[in-house]
Amino acid sequence: MPPIVSELIKFSVAHDFKLDSPSFALLRNAAVANGVREQYYSTCMDTPNTLLWVIQWLAHKGPLESPEFRTAVKALDVEGKPVSYYLPFAHDSLPRAALTAPLCELCFLHVKSTADKKNLSYSLNKTFTDCYYADGFTGGHWSTASNDDHMNYYYLGWESRDHHRAFSKTDLFALELNNLMPHMDAGGAYFMKMTQQLN
Numbered sequence: 001m002p003p004i005v006s007e008l009i010k011f012s013v014a015h016d017f018k019l020d021s022p023s024f025a026l027l028r029n030a031a032v033a034n035g036v037r038e039q040y041y042s043t044c045m046d047t048p049n050t051l052l053w054v055i056q057w058l059a060h061k062g063p064l065e066s067p068e069f070r071t072a073v074k075a076l077d078v079e080g081k082p083v084s085y086y087l088p089f090a091h092d093s094l095p096r097a098a099l100t101a102p103l104c105e106l107c108f109l110h111v112k113s114t115a116d117k118k119n120l121s122y123s124l125n126k127t128f129t130d131c132y133y134a135d136g137f138t139g140g141h142w143s144t145a146s147n148d149d150h151m152n153y154y155y156l157g158w159e160s161r162d163h164h165r166a167f168s169k170t171d172l173f174a175l176e177l178n179n180l181m182p183h184m185d186a187g188g189a190y191f192m193k194m195t196q197q198l199n
Contacts, residue, residue, distance in 0.1 A: 001091035003059035006143065008106065008153060009084045010190075011051040011077045019043070019195060027072055031055050032199045034064040038092065040099045042192035045161075051076075052106060052190055054099060056092055087143035087153050097139030101157025104194045105164060109152045110186035117149070120183055123176040128154055130172050136163025161191065 019041065031039055038056040043049070057063045063086060074080050089095055098104055109127070111120060128142045138157035145151040158164045167173050 001093050004089050004092045005057045005059050006087040007055040007063050009053045009082050011082045012079050013051045014078055030069050035061050037199050039197045040194040042194045045191045085145040086147045094141040095155040098155035098157035099194050101138040103158040105156040105189050105191050107154040107189040111150045111183050112185045115183040123179045127176040134167035
């Protein structure tokens with residue numbers, strides 16, 4: 001269970017984009033050549049022109065930053081502006097339950113630059129741990145991006161969208177989010193069924 005840097009890349013793709021496109025396959029192969037054993041990808045259920053790619057880089061090697069790789073990553077985005085976050089995890093198993101779930105939710109909370117992140121740490125963590133009280137929650141974890149310490153991403157697994165929808169209507173769901181909302185300047189979630197690639 002080695003530590004990883006989970007790179008989450010969000011692309012805008014054309015309406016006729018296919019997950020088995022040769023250009024995307026070449027990118028995934030490049031990640032494998034750099035030691036990646038585990039990666040996940042899917043278009044989003046609510047916005048099918050959004051592609052999410054999760055690359056589990058081994059922490060001791062770090063993400064591949066060669067100009068050739070990063071240029072090819074940009075080229076996959078129709079606007080040439082993919083968005084990438086580096087999310088460290090103490091070991092590779094922590095986010096896996098979410099990424100392999102029937103429904104994967106990638107939820108983000110971005111706190112304001114003026115926010116006291118130390119004082120918010122309890123609510124940021126409890127927002128995740130409260131999910132264990134929800135029916136249909138399969139597990140996951142959360143992390144603060146190393147390339148933007150105001151961005152927090154939650155990898156959450158659910159048995160179905162209905163289970164998530166039911167939990168989102170509870171007081172427990174709202175409790176810590178209400179505490180965090182005054183300190184946030186962005187937030188949202190993407191839902192998908194991830195394709196897993198193991199090497």
